[in-house]
Amino acid sequence: MSLLIDAWTVLAVFSGVFFFLAGTVGLLRFPDALTRLHALTKADNLGLGLIVFGLLPQAVDVWMALKLIVIWLLVLIAGAVVSQRVARVARAQESGQ
């Protein structure tokens, strides 16, 4: 049973790392600030989510599990709010030039 749980953790965390890597590749390859925002917000949200889901069964108690979920939710909310704020500024600068 614990082997299964560990296998799940390894699989989910590695998948999460894959999406962080893909997001970073997007950050480097995409042409401008707005497209890079897509790469960062979407891929990293998913990457972090997968890492959190992978680590959940390893949590020593309910508080630790709750903490992991809260951290993920806070990053999601911050990403949703901040990405559109950054997008507004990027858009305004683009049309100003």
Place this chain on the structure above:
Amino acid sequence: MNGMWQVGVVRWVSLMLLWVALIGTHSAALLVGAIAAALATWVSLKLLPPDRSGLRLLALMGLLPRFLWQSLKAGWDVARRALDPRLPIAPGFVTFTCPYRGVHARDTFAAISSLLPGTVPCGESEDGLEIHCLDVGQPVVAQLTDEAQRMAHALGEDGHG
């Protein structure tokens, strides 16, 4: 005024629970948490007074599975495009006329739509929300219209105003 206090207390308690989940229950940390939660409650009552917003938290939670699925699709979509040697993106802007009347509902929708596949809201014009798309070839407006309909109830936009 009474209702304001009630909502304030509920929000403070919720924020304290969040604090305890993150930081733990050491007495010094609790004191800092109590002050931080009080300040956050005060700001939240200023920015989101109880009677103005029609947000239905439970209904919003009900959308969570779909929301997680969309987040998965969004991440996969970006990863696929970023890693493809041909870099298949066609970035551009579309204008989406948000069907909601309430300002809070529109803002919440904009925040959520930034987590959906292929879209980041980047401003407002007289015609509606300006959306930056990773691929303008996708039926972005149709997708957003569909999401807006699904979220209407949770955001308090189903008919009563």
